[in-house]
Amino acid sequence: MxxxxxxxxxxxxxxxxxxxxxxxxxxxxxxxxxxxxxxxxxxxxxxxxxxxxxxxxxxxxxxxxxxxxxxxxxxxxxxxxxxxxGSPFPVKEYGRVLLVSKNWGIAPLINVGKALKEKNNEVYFIHVGENEEKVFLTEEASEISEEFLLFTEDGSLGEEGNTEWALRFFLENFPKPDLVVSAGSNIDSQMVCEVAKEKGLNHIAMVNAHILDANGLCLACRVLVEGEEKLACLDGPWFDGKKVNWDYAIQKEFFYRDEEKKALEAFMKELRRIKAKRGS
Ligand SMILES: Cc1cc2nc3c(=O)[nH]c(=O)nc-3n(C[C@H](O)[C@H](O)[C@H](O)COP(=O)(O)OP(=O)(O)OC[C@H]3O[C@@H](n4cnc5c(N)ncnc54)[C@H](O)[C@@H]3O)c2cc1C
Ligand code: FES
Known part of the structure; x- marks a missing residue:
């Protein structure tokens, strides 16, 4: 254990x-x-x-x-x-780096952001939470960044806006980043990728794939990068965002949605029983 x-x-x-x-x-x-x-x-x-x-x-x-x-x-x-x-993040001297996290994505980006700062990069941070429940570790994110901007999609905390809106706001009001890094959601990383393509920005993204064994045996985590199959568990999870086939990654992510919903419903019943037994 x-x-x-x-x-x-x-x-x-x-x-x-x-x-x-x-x-x-x-x-x-x-x-x-x-x-x-x-x-x-x-x-x-x-x-x-x-x-x-x-x-x-x-x-x-x-x-x-x-x-x-x-x-x-x-x-x-x-x-x-x-x-x-997984493969470590390529920590190099990029110059000005903008980190864009969605929900839990703030955790890997704080980890990577600290290493980038130690390598003399100027770090900026945007966190987008679905709502205020998905806003955490903001003090730590601010400590490693020149500027930390907080958005929620429903406006319950920080400014109201989604990832695309937040990124465009940053690009209009702050100096141009040499690299944008995103994590926490394929849909949001796809938004970042579209803006990065439009504005000519470099983009590294964490790709979310079903990782079942993390050692290259089950092939469940295959993603398409420049048309070639890569394993998110070993070759990733960090890839050049502009080379990732995001439609494929997103379609695969939702493949087991019905089974996941059923598993959650069954577990919720079990959890209610456990909590009733404990009296909590
Ligand atoms: C490289 C990587 C790092 C991650 N880091 C964090 C983290 O630090 N903190 C955090 O809270 N979450 C993290 N996640 C996401 C987390 O793994 C999923 O939320 C979790 O697997 C969902 O499982 P579930 O049974 O609770 O939900 P489910 O209902 O099974 O699934 C909910 C969502 O999670 C995805 N998912 C389900 N099973 C897996 C799996 N085995 N591998 C990957 N995705 C899956 C599904 O596609 C679905 O979109 C990370 C994911 C990846 C790929
Ligand atoms: S998780 Fe099984 S091959 Fe990557």
């Missing part, structure tokens, strides 16, 4: 979890772990947010069964963790 050292609730649907693991010293910026709560839970990818000598921290946003199990029920530890996984 991988022991949980600390669990902290940030919003009703998001928690921070620190896990003890000596493999933490092997983690490079932008990598992720494949985590499984219980033996019968679905393994899912989570990005490293903070990394220490013998532990690391994840931000977990509940969106379906596996993430809800972790945010609601995880106490002592994870049954299984494969770490570190």
């Amino acid at each position: 991988y022991r949980v050292l600390k669990k902290e609730r940030l919003t009703p649907s998001a928690v921070l979890i620190e896990v003890e693991d000596e493999r933490a010293k092997l983690v490079k910026p932008g990598q992720y772990a494949l985590v499984q709560f219980k033996e019968d839970s679905e393994p899912i990818p989570l990005s490293f947010l903070h990394v220490k000598e013998n532990s690391y921290t994840f931000l977990v946003e509940a969106v379906g069964r596996a993430t809800l199990e972790i945010t609601e029920l995880l106490e002592e530890g994870f049954n299984f963790i494969e770490a570190p996984c």
